[in-house]
Amino acid sequence: CVAPMLDWTDRHCRYFYRTMSKHAVLYTEMVTTGAIIHGKADYLQFNDAEQPVALQLGGSDPTALAECAKLAQARGYDEINLNVGCPSDRVQNGMFGACLMAKPDLVAECVAAMKAVVDIPVTVKSRIGIDDLDSFEFLMDFVTKVKAAGCETFILHARKAWLTGLSPKENRDIPPLDYERVYEIKRLLPELEIIINGGIKTIEECQTHLKHVDGVMLGREIYHNPFLLTDVDQYIYGDDKNKCSRAEVIEHVADYISGYEAGGGKAWHVIRHMMGLYQGMPGAKQWRRYLSENGTRNEIPGRELLVVAGRFFNSM
Numbered sequence: 001c002v003a004p005m006l007d008w009t010d011r012h013c014r015y016f017y018r019t020m021s022k023h024a025v026l027y028t029e030m031v032t033t034g035a036i037i038h039g040k041a042d043y044l045q046f047n048d049a050e051q052p053v054a055l056q057l058g059g060s061d062p063t064a065l066a067e068c069a070k071l072a073q074a075r076g077y078d079e080i081n082l083n084v085g086c087p088s089d090r091v092q093n094g095m096f097g098a099c100l101m102a103k104p105d106l107v108a109e110c111v112a113a114m115k116a117v118v119d120i121p122v123t124v125k126s127r128i129g130i131d132d133l134d135s136f137e138f139l140m141d142f143v144t145k146v147k148a149a150g151c152e153t154f155i156l157h158a159r160k161a162w163l164t165g166l167s168p169k170e171n172r173d174i175p176p177l178d179y180e181r182v183y184e185i186k187r188l189l190p191e192l193e194i195i196i197n198g199g200i201k202t203i204e205e206c207q208t209h210l211k212h213v214d215g216v217m218l219g220r221e222i223y224h225n226p227f228l229l230t231d232v233d234q235y236i237y238g239d240d241k242n243k244c245s246r247a248e249v250i251e252h253v254a255d256y257i258s259g260y261e262a263g264g265g266k267a268w269h270v271i272r273h274m275m276g277l278y279q280g281m282p283g284a285k286q287w288r289r290y291l292s293e294n295g296t297r298n299e300i301p302g303r304e305l306l307v308v309a310g311r312f313f314n315s316m
Helices: 011-018 033-038 062-075 089-093 098-102 104-115 136-148 179-188 203-209 220-224 226-235 246-262 268-274 284-294 302-314
Strands: 053-058 079-084 122-126 153-157 193-197 215-217
Touching: 011 226, 011 246, 011 268, 033 062, 053 062, 062 079, 062 104, 079 098, 079 104, 098 104, 104 122, 104 136, 136 153, 136 179, 153 179, 179 193, 203 215, 203 226, 220 226, 246 268, 246 302, 268 284, 268 302, 284 302
Parallel strands: 053 079, 079 122, 122 153, 153 193, 193 215
Antiparallel strands: none
């Protein structure tokens, strides 16, 4: 899976990722129930080509979550995921995200409300603990209570979250990883689907984790090195038919940009997600600089900009 990442995994980013993997499950950035119900924009918009795609919801009102889940199913999403892992102050003030780990009964009520109105899976993404509530017994109690409400899939970020004293960025690095705790949940509750998240960077690491759990979720590593996705179908899903080159990725996205610009969109909305396409390759720095300097120049059609850049860098 590719993790939900605020301001990053929007629909354009997900389309880009889907050109490189047909099987990886993609998650939207977190969308609040308030935005969906009261916002003026279409926060549920996505391209059918993105599927399988899951909607991550932020909220703690069971009625509002159920309403949004029902809308999402009608739009064609494959899964609803409840955010119980984000540690930011803004999220805490809205009473959702990681602070909900301290309220397992409320999380269970939210899950039950959503499951009552949809047929697609309702899943939960959480940390392994928060603040001083970081024992294995605390995590086991949380998972057990939410499981009783009908949740069969848990995505566990293998770090606890500090809700005070650390920024969201620091919460991604400072609390130590504890993969063994996630493995133990799977050992004790084998009937659950357990997906592990946090600090995972390579296909080899994914394969190691898959000896202990059912799935692996990558986040920042995919954003900064997206071509890693081209190995996912072959080495994780056993499908070697979808392997593509960077040139083919550029061609697919260039066609997508043409359609988006024809509808009034800006090429930069798509191009900004492609900075890491040549990560680890000769010319990677020049690629990033070229996109940064030219991606917002509206006088250059986005398709032309990408194709020209791709021809140059693929000839290096």
